[in-house]
Amino acid sequence: MEADQNAVEGQYQRNGSDAIHHLWDKNGAGPDNCASSGSGTAHIIKHRTCEQRFAAPDVCGAWAWRP
Numbered sequence: 226m227e228a229d230q231n232a233v234e235g236q237y238q239r240n241g242s243d244a245i246h247h248l249w250d251k252n253g254a255g256p257d258n259c260a261s262s263g264s265g266t267a268h269i270i271k272h273r274t275c276e277q278r279f280a281a282p283d284v285c286g287a288w289a290w291r292p
Contacts, residue, residue, distance in 0.1 A: 232277040236285075239267035 235248040271290035275283050 231279075234275045234277065234283075235272060236275060237269045237272040240270045241267050 233250045237246050237248070238244065239246065271288045273286045273288045275285035277283050
């Protein structure tokens with residue numbers, strides 16, 4: 226919920242798939258921005274948050290998951 230104009234991305238993986246999915250707040254202007262994933266039968270098993278930095282490597286948190 227920072228308003229610094231850096232895009233923020235939620236990355237997640239669903240049970241039974243190796244694919245990484247993405248949800249974006251492309252303008253980084255929260256707090257009124259929301260994104261949602263389509264409904265599905267597979268539960269999210271891990272997720273992390275990343276912030277895009279102009280002309281620098283993106284900054285990502287550690288993956289969080291439930292065993």
